[in-house]
Amino acid sequence: MTKRVLSVQGLSVQFQTDNEKVLVVDDISFDILESETFGLVGESGSGKSISALAILRLLPRSAKMSGKHVFFKEKDLLTLPETSMCQIRGRRIAMIFQDPMIALNPVKSIGHQISEVIKIHFELSSSEIQSRVLTLLRQVEIPSPESRIGDYPHQFSGGQLQRVMIAAALAGEPDLLIADEPTTALDVTIQAQILTLLKSIQRQVGMSLWLISHDLALVSSMVDRVAVMKKGRIVEVAETQQLFTYPEHAYTQKLLAALPSIDSCREEANVTGDILLELKNIRISYPVRKGIFNRIVSHHQAVDGVNLTLHAGKTLALVGESGCGKTTLAKGLLNLIENVEGHIMWAGQNINGLQGEPLRQMRSNIQIIFQDPFSSMNPRMLVGQIIGEGLRSLHPEISSQQRKVEVATLLQQVGLSAECATRYPHEFSGGQRQRICIARALAVRPKLIICDEPTSALDVSVQEKIILLLKSLQQQYEMSYLFITHDLAVVSEIADELAVMYEGKVVEYGPVYQLLNDPRQPYTQQLLKAVPKISVG
């Protein structure tokens, strides 16, 4: 029988706020075996990260933990004095976080930061430390580590930084590595690389890996055993294969059902219809300014000659990695940024560069839904005011009484009650906020809604409901969507056509089923291959 590395029994964490106690982790128990990969999945707020932090005893002051025991090897981490705990943290148990940009100190070189970890835990001479750092960087496959050891975090890309983080975590030669959403902030293709790296290092070193994620598909391809967490409780623990083939708990079944699948694309090839919007050779560049007088020294081409056609009542999905110019294109389309070249043809009229009153009149045709439902609403306005804003500015002839009625119907259409109008945005959850944003865009009866990653900040089950809502609204109002996303699985659920963007250019463009089943361009193929799928056995 394999030995247990970590054995948690009845762990609970409680947060104490001014006037209430919130039980965030509720009596969870699980084991992690030697050189095993253990997955903990659950939606945001289910207490995944908090349980990891509790085991490392890194909880904020307002939190209180209790439990029967938390054995790491032979030691009970609940009763261990803080000094001994320090020898375990970073040395025996290491952790990597979601965002490497925040976890690394921006003013120290990465070599310095890794060697810091080594210095704490081992007594080595400085040349030995130097060579250890180099070995570690080589292990995480940073190209030419000798020249990069003195570089600062901002000189690395997101994926490389996560590699550096892994190197720093490995520096203590841990028995258990906790990876808390290690790839959520990264692009799909990079995500795949990081996961392969983690897996291969684990095999080399023989440590245990505890992977925390919200992404069921990702977990299924990585781990040996999975625990599903819901509202602070572990509802199901099973071998990966068993959990994904025969999920027992209703919640697990619901999660699996909600998972968008890349194979579920619409089969019909009917993408003809009236042309609503035509983009002709769109080029958007940002000026690069330098020197004391802020002279423009060059231009950074964010969008480089894009041609797209949008049909009435259809959905065009725009896919690409972060930084490829998707959002810039959307903002250019909405006239929110300057330096847009090319023709944006709307009903035979070029709307690029419209100014003043004609532009305002055009506004009701195209609306936008943003990615982050938290920053997209003014926290100091009531929901009713937020939704009514467009009506007030574009249809001033509507009386305030009528506007209230209109707002109430809009709220009901997006699945919220009419009373919500007198509440503030912060009282709603992420999914509900996204519904309010949809209602706001819908208020002015647009013919086209640009959805800029509307679901990527949401949990899987919420994501599914928002997609369904968008679909039903599309049928009701015969709107078109320009759906910007990095998630190919979502694309297959909603889109009719697909355009793949890479470095400001559209590399492949066509009906969804065609692109997903028979990608021609190598980049599209790579993108498709990197999408994590539920793979069992």
Added chain:
Amino acid sequence: MIILWTDALIYLLLTTAMVSGFFLRNYEGLKRPLNKIAANKSAMVSMIILLFFVAIGLLDSLHFKAEGQRASGIISVLDYCTQPLWQQTEKTYSAPFSAYLYSKAYITQANGFQSWGFPRLKFGGSHLLNPEIEKTADVLIKLIVGLSKGFVFCISWVGLRALCLAKKAGQIRLQVRPGFMGITIIIVVVGLSGIIELSTYYHILGTDKVGEDVFYQTIKSIRTGLVIGSLTTFIMLPLAVVFGILAGFYRGWVDDLIQYSYTTLNSIPSVLLIAASILMVQIYMVNHPELFTNLESRADLRLLFLCLILGVTSWTGLCRMLRAETLKLREMGYVQAAKVLGVRPIGILFQHILPNVMHIILISVVLDFSALVLAEAVLSYINVGVDPSTYSWGNMINGARLEMAREPVVWWPLIAAFVFMFILVLTANLFADAVRDAFDPRRNQHD
């Protein structure tokens, strides 16, 4: 009735506040924040104390002519109420509650002999035959008498109120805790009455170099402090808010222009700028004596001009902060969404930007308020502050420079100015904190 410039401006401010309060009284959105402030104990205590300060300041801002009083013949309502305080001047320094002068002098006794010692005060404790023995008991008795007078006054007043309230109980909308508020007001009124009773017999905070009552000076300084704090803020605020938001929102040449102007202004040492401007005013006053018929109006104009110049030089800090915040806000989703919804720029500025920078404005205004009172002290030090004849904490602190060097130390003017300034700034801070929290919807979650 004589209206000085600052009086007019203070009452203009007050009327504006009252009129806007009247128009906003039925506004739905205000109900929740106001209730929240009303439920906050420290905020209510601060408010009551602040109101007392403001009331004193307002009384001190109603001037009228009273022949034979003072050199200029102009006194304020506050002066009228506290007549014994400023009429009973001693020869020079005397300690709080003392019956003797602080410095030795030749005393001519009844039998014509002269002796060297501490002479009795003319007014402070003059009713005592033998201060060494009687004073402590007398102070206590006077205090108790004063407190009970205040208490009786409160009881009768509260009784009357209770009768009136019973009739109007249905109209009270705010959830003020009447018991708590009542107790605070009673404590303040009773304490005040005790102080009034004592101050008619003693110099409770001592006297200064020319024998003037320090307690009187401190309460007269309240008006100066409030004028400098509020008028300067109302000159500085529009400049900072308008320029800061415009620069952050429009960027481009507007931003450049505003940025360069405040950088230029910032690069000039403000003390020199203020000194130069004040000297200009002084020369103007000397050249046009016909415009300034009395001391009061001269001092008043100097105070007003000080506020003006302080306001013009102090808007840059807040402006820079607001510009930075606006730069951040204009990229927020809701501002972008408003643009897409066709909201005009002016609408975006008022609906989205301004409410979301309000907390910064509030905090820095309150912090500036205390900084301004201190700035006044610094400027008085180099003789470019308020007129030396104007009572102000700055002047008192400035005077304390020499007093602290004396042996034995004359500590009471400094402590008096310090304590009053401290109370004003602390209560303003606590109250502003509560206001900021109440108007932030994100903090109303657990209602």
